[in-house]
Amino acid sequence: MHRFFIQLSYNGTNYHGWQVQKNTVKTIQHVIDTMLSKLLNEPIKVMGCGRTDTGVHATEYFAHFDSTKIDLIENKAKWLFKFNHALPEDIAIQNIFHLKNNENARFHAISRTYKYYISPLKNPFQINMAYFFYGDLNVSEMNKAAKLLFNHSDFSAFAKTGAQTSTNNCKIYLAEWTEENGQLVFTISANRFLRNMVRAIVGTLMKVGKGIMTLDEFNEVILSKNRSNAGLSAHASGLYLVKVDYPENYFEKSITDNIDYQN
Secondary structure: OOEEEEEEEOOOOOOEEEEOOOOOOOOOOHHHHHHHHHHHHOOOEEEEEEOOOOOOOOEEEEEEEEEEHHHHHHHHHHHHHHHHHHOOHHHEEEEEEOOOOOOOOOOOOEEEEEEEEEEOOOOOOOOOEEEEEEOOOOHHHHHHHHHHHHHEEEOOHHOOOOOOOOEOOOOEEEEEEEEEEEEEEEEEOOOOOOOOHHHHHHHHHHHOOOOOOOOOHHEEEEEHOHHHHHHOOOOOEEEEEEEEEEEHHHOOOOOHHOOOOOO
8 A cells, every 4th residue: 555645726616625524515525535436446535634614725735545556656647637537627636746654644734825815896707716895904904913913822713613623722924915916815824724714814804904903902802712702704715725835855755766566
């Protein structure tokens, strides 16, 4: 048995998030499991680098799975073609890596970066791909509030109620608002994220931008560790997972060269 990583991207509009669920709703993970199991002719269960909620997108995502088919690397181009031909048009696999059996897409990721896109103008070509907000936002104040995030480690105030985690502590490395191609973009990087955390932060920062929450009140929300004190979660359509970082040279530690393909 060999361990493989896949790098992929997806438009989350038509899916109930990444993770397989007990009911029959369609998820990214379920679609990929089904496709790989059929093409590789063996039961495959992929583990993703993290969960994304219903309607959330990913431009860079990693997952790993175990398989006996070592020629996935020897004939990578062939398999990439087969995988993408079998997948729906809103999911794409860009690469396959062969690593040691103890490598883990979820637990070995050292940071993740999300972007949230707000469009000030209604655009039919951005439906479900950005959040349309009509009105003024004070970007300067929102950036001041975003900087306050660096002073904290416990983000319970932005965590989904009832989520089962051992800790709500996170280390935020980057949090800022910028303008890109006429859109307002919030970029945030951290070592880990709580369920619904980014959308809750964006929704609360927008209250600051609208002038209905002060910087002191924003800080008090974080200190309260109470989700009910924060703003509503921003709409899922504007959120993208854009980067997942692993230790240096992580994907260069391939064991392919040590494999006898005849066995």
